[in-house]
Amino acid sequence: MHEQHPIIAERFPDLHPPFARQAAAVEANRCLNCFDAPCTAACPTHIDVPQFIKKIATGNLEGSARTILDANVLGASCSRVCPVEVLCEGACVMNHHNVQAIEIGRLQRFAMDTFHARRGKLRKKFDGSRSGHVACIGAGPASLACAAELAQQGFAVTVYERRPLPGGLNTYGVAEYKLPAWASLREIELIEELGVEFRFGVEIDAGGLNEIDSAFDCIFIGVGLGAGHGLSVPGGDNAGVVDALEFIAAYKTAKITSANGKVAVIGAGNTAIDAANAALRLGANEVSIVYRRKRESMSAFEFEYEHAKQEGVRFLWQTLPMRVSADGGMLEFLECTRVDDSLRPVAGSEFSLACDLIITAIGQSPFIALLENMKGVALENGRVVVQRATGQTTNPKYFAGGDCVNGGREVVDAVADGKRAAIAMTRQLETAHA
Amino acid sequence: MPDLSVNFAGIASPNPFWLASAPPTNCGEQVMRAFDAGWGGAVWKTIGEQVTNTASRYSSIDWQGQRMMGLNNIELISDRPLEVNLREIAEVKKRYPKNAVIASLMVESKRESWHRIVSQAEDAGADGLELNFGCPHGMSERGMGSAVGQVPEYAEMITGWVKEKARTPVIVKLTPNISDIRVIARGAKRGGADAVSAINTINSITGIDLNTLTPRPNVDGKSSHGGYCGPAVKPIALNLVQQVAGDADGCLPISGIGGIATWRDAAEFFLLGCGTVQVCTAAMHYGYRIVEDMIEGLEGWMSEKGFASIEDFRGLSLPRVAEWRHLNLNYKIVARIDEAKCIGCDLCYIACWDGAHQCIHRDRVSGPVDGPVELHPTPAALEAATRVTIAVTPIPKLDAISRNGSKNVTPIERIPRVDETECVGCNLCSLVCPVDECITMVEVPTGLAPETWEERTGKKQCAPPPMHG
Numbered sequence: 001m002h003e004q005h006p007i008i009a010e011r012f013p014d015l016h017p018p019f020a021r022q023a024a025a026v027e028a029n030r031c032l033n034c035f036d037a038p039c040t041a042a043c044p045t046h047i048d049v050p051q052f053i054k055k056i057a058t059g060n061l062e063g064s065a066r067t068i069l070d071a072n073v074l075g076a077s078c079s080r081v082c083p084v085e086v087l088c089e090g091a092c093v094m095n096h097h098n099v100q101a102i103e104i105g106r107l108q109r110f111a112m113d114t115f116h117a118r119r120g121k122l123r124k125k126f127d128g129s130r131s132g133h134v135a136c137i138g139a140g141p142a143s144l145a146c147a148a149e150l151a152q153q154g155f156a157v158t159v160y161e162r163r164p165l166p167g168g169l170n171t172y173g174v175a176e177y178k179l180p181a182w183a184s185l186r187e188i189e190l191i192e193e194l195g196v197e198f199r200f201g202v203e204i205d206a207g208g209l210n211e212i213d214s215a216f217d218c219i220f221i222g223v224g225l226g227a228g229h230g231l232s233v234p235g236g237d238n239a240g241v242v243d244a245l246e247f248i249a250a251y252k253t254a255k256i257t258s259a260n261g262k263v264a265v266i267g268a269g270n271t272a273i274d275a276a277n278a279a280l281r282l283g284a285n286e287v288s289i290v291y292r293r294k295r296e297s298m299s300a301f302e303f304e305y306e307h308a309k310q311e312g313v314r315f316l317w318q319t320l321p322m323r324v325s326a327d328g329g330m331l332e333f334l335e336c337t338r339v340d341d342s343l344r345p346v347a348g349s350e351f352s353l354a355c356d357l358i359i360t361a362i363g364q365s366p367f368i369a370l371l372e373n374m375k376g377v378a379l380e381n382g383r384v385v386v387q388r389a390t391g392q393t394t395n396p397k398y399f400a401g402g403d404c405v406n407g408g409r410e411v412v413d414a415v416a417d418g419k420r421a422a423i424a425m426t427r428q429l430e431t432a433h434a
Numbered sequence: 435m436p437d438l439s440v441n442f443a444g445i446a447s448p449n450p451f452w453l454a455s456a457p458p459t460n461c462g463e464q465v466m467r468a469f470d471a472g473w474g475g476a477v478w479k480t481i482g483e484q485v486t487n488t489a490s491r492y493s494s495i496d497w498q499g500q501r502m503m504g505l506n507n508i509e510l511i512s513d514r515p516l517e518v519n520l521r522e523i524a525e526v527k528k529r530y531p532k533n534a535v536i537a538s539l540m541v542e543s544k545r546e547s548w549h550r551i552v553s554q555a556e557d558a559g560a561d562g563l564e565l566n567f568g569c570p571h572g573m574s575e576r577g578m579g580s581a582v583g584q585v586p587e588y589a590e591m592i593t594g595w596v597k598e599k600a601r602t603p604v605i606v607k608l609t610p611n612i613s614d615i616r617v618i619a620r621g622a623k624r625g626g627a628d629a630v631s632a633i634n635t636i637n638s639i640t641g642i643d644l645n646t647l648t649p650r651p652n653v654d655g656k657s658s659h660g661g662y663c664g665p666a667v668k669p670i671a672l673n674l675v676q677q678v679a680g681d682a683d684g685c686l687p688i689s690g691i692g693g694i695a696t697w698r699d700a701a702e703f704f705l706l707g708c709g710t711v712q713v714c715t716a717a718m719h720y721g722y723r724i725v726e727d728m729i730e731g732l733e734g735w736m737s738e739k740g741f742a743s744i745e746d747f748r749g750l751s752l753p754r755v756a757e758w759r760h761l762n763l764n765y766k767i768v769a770r771i772d773e774a775k776c777i778g779c780d781l782c783y784i785a786c787w788d789g790a791h792q793c794i795h796r797d798r799v800s801g802p803v804d805g806p807v808e809l810h811p812t813p814a815a816l817e818a819a820t821r822v823t824i825a826v827t828p829i830p831k832l833d834a835i836s837r838n839g840s841k842n843v844t845p846i847e848r849i850p851r852v853d854e855t856e857c858v859g860c861n862l863c864s865l866v867c868p869v870d871e872c873i874t875m876v877e878v879p880t881g882l883a884p885e886t887w888e889e890r891t892g893k894k895q896c897a898p899p900p901m902h903g
Contacts, residue, residue, distance in 0.1 A: 029499040032868055035784035035813065038848065041820045044827060057498065086828050096777035096844050097869065299829070388824050410827040420824075 004180055005254035011281040012176035015307075016080075019103075019110040028057035031102045034093055039104055042091035044416035045072035049088055053107055065115035068108055069122060073148040073419075074141055076116065076187045077170050078412045079108035080179045085303050087412070112187075122190045126154035132429035135160065135216040137204060137370075140168020141411045142402025143222030144191055145418030146425075151194035153426045158197045160212070166198055168224055170411060172249040175274040177281075181252050206373045213375065213397075217432065218425045221374065221384055221393070221400035222418060225364035225408055231266060235324030240331035244275040244361035251278055259284040261356030264334045265313075266290045266321055268298040272361035273305065276313045279359065288314040288353060290321060292339055316353075320345065324358065331355055367404060374398060383407055391421030399425060436736040437743045438729065440474075442709040443629035443687040444603040445562045447534040449474035450744055451700065451728050454691055454712035455538035455564060455607075458722070460512065462522030466529060471722035472729055475534030476526075477631075477712060480511035480566045481519045482540040482551065482578075493640040493650035493657075495666060504666035505715045506640040508651060508658050510572045511540050520558040527559035535559070536605065540566040540578050543588065545595045552599040562602045565593065565627075567618070568609035568634025570661045580634070583609040586621030593625025603628040605689060608678070611637050615674045619684030631689035631712060632678055633671045635661025664715040668693030672706060676755050679707035695724070697731030704744055705751035763890060764882040767859035767875040769794070769852045775872035778848030782863035782873060787813050793856035794863060799847045804855050854878070 019027065031053045039049040048067050055064035068075035084090070084105040092101035132155040136143035139161035147157040165171050170184040192198060204212070212219060228243035230236060244265070250256045259282035265272050268291035276287045289308070291298060294317050298305060309315075316336070320343070323335040338349035366382030376395035378385040384393055384400040391399040401417025403409065438449040452475035453459050453468055460479045468476055487509050495504040512519055527535055537555035541547040555563060566573075567583030574581040582588045589606065596604050606622035608615055610633040619630050637659050642649045649657035671692020678684055690703030695716035703711050716724055741747045771782070786794035792807040796816060803809050811819075852863075864873040888894065 026499050032779045032781065034778075035780040036817045036820055038778065041823065042825055044825045046821045046825070083827060093777040093779045093844070406826070409829055413826050416824075416826075 004176075004182060005257060007257040008176055008251060008254055009180075012180070012278075015175075015177040016106055016109075018113055019106050021110075024056055024107060024110040025059075027103050027107055028053045031057075032093065038091035038093060039088035039102075042087050043071075044087075044410075044412045045078075045419065046416075047071040047075065047088075047108070049104055052111055053102065053104070056107055056111055061111060061114045062118070062120065064111040065120060066123070068111055069115075072412070072415055073122065073145050073191065074170070074187060074411065074415050075108060076112035077141075077174075077179050077184055078415065079105050079112055080183070081170070081174050081410070082412050083301050083303070083410060086301065116186055120190075122148065122152065122194055124154065124194070125149075125152040128154055129156070130154040130429070131433050132156070132217050133158070133215070134218045134220060134425060134429075135212045136220040136222055137212070138168065138222040138224055138402075138404075139163075139166035139188075139198065139200075140222055140224050140402060140414060141170055142224075142414035142418040142421075143168075143220060144188060145415040146220045146222065146399075146401065146422045147196045147418075148191045148194060149419050149422035150425060151191070151196045153422070155426070155429060156195075156197075158199060158216070160202045160204055161198065161200050162203050164200050166200070169245075172252060173245050173271075174411075175248070175278065176252055177277075204370060209370075209373050209375075217397075217429060219398050220391075220418070220421055220425070221371070221377070221398060221404060222402045222414070223367045223370055224403040226367040226369075228360060228364050229362045231321065231324070231358065231360050231362075233321050233323050235326060238324050238326050238331060238358075239329060240326065240356070241324060241358045241360060244271050244359050245364070247275050247359050248278060251282060256282070258282050259357060261285055262354050263287045263357045263359060264290050264321075264353055264355040265359045265361055267361035267363070268293075268300055268315070269361060269363070270300045270304050272359075273300050273308045273313070275359045275361055276308055277311045279357070280311050280313065284357070286314065287312070288316050288355075290316050290319050290334070290336065290353070292318065292320045292343055294318060294341075322350070325352075331358065334358055364403075364408065371404065381407075389420065390424035391417055392424060396428075436733050436741060438474075438733065440710055440744050442534075442603075442689065443562070443605065445475070445534050445536065446532075447474040447710065448532055449729060450704070450710040451475075451725055452477060452534065452536070452689065452710050452712045453717060453722075454714040455480050455536075455566065456714040456718070457509065458714060458717045461514065461519075462526045465522075465526050465535070468717075468722045468725075469526075469530045469533045472725040473533070473722065475536065475561075475710065477536040477538050477564050478512075478519065478523060478560075480538040480540045480569070481516055481555070482511050483542070484515055485510040485513050485572075487513045488653045490651040490653060493660070494664070495640055502664055502715065502719050504638075504640065504662055505664040505718065506638045506651070506660040506662050507635070508571050508653075508660040511538075511566070511569070516554070520554055523555070523558040523560055527561075534561050536562040536564050538564045538566050538607070539596075540569065540573060543577060543582065543592060548592060548595045549599045552596055556600065556602055560602060562605060562628075563596065563600055564605040564607050564631060565596060566607050566634075567592070567622075568607045570609060570611050570635055570637045571659060580609040580611055583607075583618055583634070584612050586617045588621075589618050590621035590625040593622050593627050597626035605629040605631050607634055607691075608632040608674075609634045610670060610674050610692075615677055616681045616684050619678045619681065619686070623684050623686055627686060629687040629689060629709075630678060630684075631691055633667070633674050633692045635663045636667055636670065638662030663693065665693045665695055668699060672702060675703060675708060676706045676752065679749065679752055680755065695719075697728045697735065700728060700732060701735060701747075702751075704748050706755075707749040707752055709744070709748065759888040759893075760886050762884040763887060764880050764885050766878050766880050768854040768857040768878055769859070769861075769863050770874050770876045771850060771852060771863075772872050772874070773844075773849050775869050776844050776849045777869055777872075778844040779868060780848060780850060781866045781868070783850045784813055785862050785866045790860050790862045791856060791858050793853040793858075794850045795853060796847065796850055798849055798851055802851055802853075804853045806856070 052064045052067040088104045089101040136159045167184040263279040263284045265276040333352040337345040378394040399421040402414035455477040491509040494502040497503040537560035569579030573579035606627045690708030691712040867873040
């Protein structure tokens with residue numbers, strides 16, 4: 001799995017190609033080195049952006065990567081998956097100067113790629129080990145950031161993950177042209193080398209939770225979100241209707257390497273766009289995004305929408321799926337109707353969209369079954385309630401972060417949550433064992 | 435259209451832009467191409483007894499991605515046979531009679547040697563002679579170049595020998611590698627020189643290869659100090675030119691040299707009294723074609739200013755260079771930040787706090803506070819406050835974010851404010867500001883009459899304290 005399947009490698013090359021050394025230096029020299037830089041403020045993990053960029057300019061590439069890692073242990077994946085247009089690069093003062101913003105994401109990737117190529121290791125922040133054992137449930141970005149920080153602080157950490165590989169959406173859910181799975185796993189190897197214990201293929205039930213509760217000093221909940229919402233129309237349970245994240249995970253793990261015919265993607269979020277682009281790259285002839293609202297209400301970032309149009313995705317606005325029709329097991333049509341601004345069907349506007357595959361990307365439901373078993377941990381609308389600055393839940397032994405708290409944001413938000421929780425847990429463990 | 439032609443100490447030239455004695459004037463073929471490109475004159479690569487040069491010869495200083503801010507060389511004088519150089523000088527003069535060809539000369543310190551080379555150069559048709567008393571590397575170890583130019587008596591003596599023979603104007607090229615350049619200029623003048631040129635290159639070691647630990651340029655594992663030139667040396671050259679131009683005892687026509695790359699640089703040398711300028715590094719970097727912009731740009735500026743000839747503005751800035759004791763202590767300016775132009779980089783803020791007088795603050799939101807530094811949060815406190823804020827990625831489905839929100843407005847909290855009661859008018863903020871005309875220095879009337887240090891204290895220039903030996 002560390003090796004990219006040749007077809008996937010060919011169809012999903014880097015969307016933003018890496019910088020060569022001299023080009024990186026030229027770009028780094030363009031940075032004004034702002035004081036209390038807006039890019040740093042905009043980054044949820046507050047990476048000291050001008051500092052790492054100026055270190056690239058001087059050729060101090062190891063120092064540059066350490067500046068990044070010090071703030072964000074998943075600096076490599078964030079450099080590739082962050083929506084920099086609305087984060088660091090969106091905050092760049094060059095935007096006020098009518099000059100192109102500094103390419104912070106690509107510079108960060110350059111520093112991190114160099115670090116990995118030279119087989120750099122994470123450093124401990126505390127010399128030796130301390131008593132205190134923390135369990136992280138889930139091995140996605142929030143848990144990884146939490147586990148890494150705690151391990152660096154000298155505590156023992158065990159991560160439980162139901163899937164066979166760590167990384168959560170970083171490994172299984174990000175478009176391969178942004179972050180290939182191998183790059184996610186390479187980054188996580190450094191966290192394993194800190195001594196973090198990983199237990200894969202472990203489904204945590206109520207009994208398992210009880211065991212964990214009694215065996216650990218603190219527990220971090222980083223379980224993300226649960227299954228995707230299904231298509232609740234007649235015929236929506238057809239085998240030809242697949243969940244977008246499962247579709248993406250399948251091609252990323254090379255379980256599928258092609259798509260054929262016509263594809264309908266339902267929903268217009270960033271995941272819908274990733275799935276639609278992937279279907280086209282895998283060989284689909286025609287891919288349509290079906291969305292019941294207007295373009296202005298689309299939850300995908302503007303740059304993702306522009307990208308999808310360039311890839312050749314067709315958008316059907318104000319279109320509501322009504323029924324899936326199949327001939328035996330084979331999909332034939334997605335029966336749709338146009339709707340008005342109040343989502344009411346427009347009489348006589350029904351039409352049939354021929355399709356061979358339907359991909360649903362209409363959001364994930366919370367991991368209620370698991371979360372409800374956590375003792376004394378309050379939920380609100382299916383999300384774990386925490387104190388923002390510490391990630392502490394209503395049960396002081398439990399901390400939480402990432403999608404299960406914020407409802408589904410970016411990798412960098414999960415990393416920030418995990419790090420804040422780890423810092424709070426460190427304080428709590430220090431006090432408890434003082 | 436302004437007239438750029440000049441007569442420099444008796445040497446006529448269609449324009450004041452000359453190529454300095456250096457690799458760009460190594461041979462006749464080059465000099466003719468340079469004249470075709472528009473150069474008014476060329477000072478031939480120094481001729482004398484043929485030498486052997488090394489490989490490599492040059493090294494440079496890059497700065498933030500820009501190449502050759504400063505160039506260093508360890509090349510000696512011409513490594514071509516003297517007869518070939520003389521034949522080519524004659525050929526160039528025959529084909530380009532209107533352009534100025536100056537022969538740069540350097541021979542051993544013997545009267546007859548100098549007499550011979552002067553005759554040879556003039557017989558070849560040179561319009562003038564430049565005596566290379568400045569080359570700081572290699573030749574100085576053989577008793578030539580700056581070894582002559584660092585001793586006023588030698589400079590005077592050899593200039594005298596040359597003048598015994600010369601029929602064309604004699605320019606003495608001055609080395610900057612001396613504590614007071616005026617002393618040598620005076621020596622040259624006493625020796626009868628018609629003009630001086632300044633500056634030759636500055637002794638330098640440009641840097642060391644951090645892999646091999648060998649300084650650059652590398653000649654088989656060793657290096658030698660060289661002569662530094664290029665844009666980095668211009669301020670030093672301007673100062674030394676002013677020193678000579680402002681010295682009544684040593685003042686002769688000056689051909690300005692040192693980091694001149696554009697018409698703007700050239701105009702500055704003319705304003706400090708130079709009659710021509712000589713260019714080397716910029717031509718080595720980009721080729722002879724740069725002269726087109728130098729001519730056009732200077733003509734454009736002269737037209738704008740109403741100057742019809744170089745003489746119209748030559749030396750106009752000299753009276754504005756004064757000694758410190760004659761500067762007005764009651765002149766007050768303060769920095770003003772144009773909010774509409776500010777991009778919020780806050781470089782002025784940190785420069786003022788760490789490098790100046792702690793009078794630029796970020797308190798437009800919290801409320802302006804004028805007064806001493808203790809009343810304001812430190813830069814570290816401001817930064818720490820930012821680092822503990824919780825920032826999240828703005829997501830369309832979760833946050834009410836404007837899709838068309840303008841990124842072009844600088845947030846008010848990032849636009850710094852100048853405490854004018856504390857501002858000393860040092861200029862630093864306006865120097866670091868990346869936006870043209872965003873920070874301007876504005877005069878604030880003090881109501882006080884101008885007063886210099888000399889007037890305030892009644893003191894004249896003091897001699898240094900006596901030496902104790």
